[in-house]
Amino acid sequence: MTNKLYKKMLTTLFLITGTFVLLMMLVNQTFIGKALGKLIDEMLVSYFYDETAGIGVSIVDWPRFKMFFIIVVIVLLLLISGITFLVTRNTLKKELGELGKAIPEFMKKDDRELLEEYPELGYPLVEVRNNHQLAEELYRKETQRTKDMITYLAHDLKTPLASMIGYLNLLCDIQDLPLEKREKYLAIALEKGDRLEELINELFDVVRFDLDSMELHVRDIPVQLLLDQMTEEFYPMLQEKQQRVTLDVAENLVLTADPEKIARVINNLLKNAVYYGHVGSEIMIEAKQSAENRLIIKVSNEGNTIPEKELGMIFEKFYRLDKSRSTKSGGGGLGLAIAKEIVHAHQGTITAESKEGLTTFTIELPILKET
Structure with a gap:
């Protein structure tokens, strides 16, 4: 739009200048032109009689001519600038009006004409x-x-x-x-x-858990004790399906986090493992410290393999892997979504993979609270 406007300004300036020169040429051939010429002669030309030569002599009064020239140039510039400004303002106003009408249509469809006419606005x-x-x-x-x-x-x-x-x-x-x-x-x-x-x-x-911020009350958590307590709470459910839990936890692991919220994450993962695990199967929980000083917790269960396309959806709210599952065993599809929110609030990550009947959820958390 800027280049287009510059071109219109230059075109307008040339047209005004040309029109003014042509007008002056026409005026010069009329009575007004002759009267104006006579007035200029009286202002800029001095006449005196040369007694030596015995003739009348006329000379240009150069100081007056310079002053007259400067005044004329200034007046012309002001006149041309004023006319150019008015024409440009009206042109710009018209362009903006047309652009304002074109943008809503452009937002609905791919209008190549608008991009070609206003290339500077194309990418934005x-x-x-x-x-x-x-x-x-x-x-x-x-x-x-x-x-x-x-x-x-x-x-x-x-x-x-x-x-x-x-x-x-x-x-x-x-x-x-x-x-x-x-x-x-x-x-x-x-x-x-x-x-x-x-x-x-x-x-x-x-x-x-739809709120942008989640308040955390952090303190040091012994990881071994936390996982032992969570496993004990699931004893009745494990007995019902004849399942067992094996723990592989590194010694002296301490996590700085909100204990209630982290417990809820483990609870949701264990509940998920029990629901989807086969009868008489094993649930494995592993906890260790990575080389990057992060806590890695893995919860694995033996069950049906989750299709690859569904792995990316299981952390979405209200998503149920098995939509035919009864409400007695299934929740509202929030468990894994809430677990993800809690882990992210602790500056961590949670992922899932499922291969050959083994599904594993992996949590990575900073061991020490960031200051």
Whole structure:
């Protein structure tokens, strides 16, 4: 647009100058021109009589001529500059108006004509359009995720609630229900109530872990003790599927982190390993210090191999690897997403790989808190 404007300014300047010269030539041939010439002669030419030669002599008054020339040049420059400014301003205003109308169309489609007409704006406009399209795509995906969240959680909340209400109604309606069945129904209702509480907590997690910042309360954590405690908590679930956990932890490992949040990461990975691990399989947990002074924790389980295309999606919110899994064993698809958020808040990384029936989640964390 700048080069185009410069060209128009120069063209306008030449046109104005040419028009002015032509106008002066025409004026010179008229009565006004003759009168103006006579006035200039009286101002710039001095006449006197040379007695020696006996003739009248006329000479140019050069000081006056120089002053007159300077004044004329200044007036011409001011006049041409003023006209050029007005014409350029109107041209620029018109160009900006046309550009303002063209940009919205350009944002919707690839308009080569606009880039060719305004090459200086090409790259910035393309970048703005690409960023705009990317933002729209992200907004569309986030909106879809929100809809999926509502669908998933509404279904998951409804299922245990309906079951709990059904068993409680049985207890109220059948007064002479045998004690054994009454205890069984109460146990089922309590189980569904616990499940409902768990899903409600996950719903709150959606809000908590969507925040840009996560407050960490860090302190030194003995890694061996942490993993031992987490394994003990899973004993009933492990017994149910006849699974076992083997620990391979280097001695004297100490991690500076938020213990509750790191425990939640390990809890989510262990829960995932139990759910997807084969009956009677082994879950392996390994912890060691890397050469780069980072803590590496690996949680592996024996189960079905995760397809490569799904490995990149398992850390997304509300994503379920096995969509047919019952709500009794499955969560709302938040466990791994929350684990990722926590690990990133600790300046760490979490990855997954799955080959030949062995799935391994790897966490890398700084051992010492950054100051």
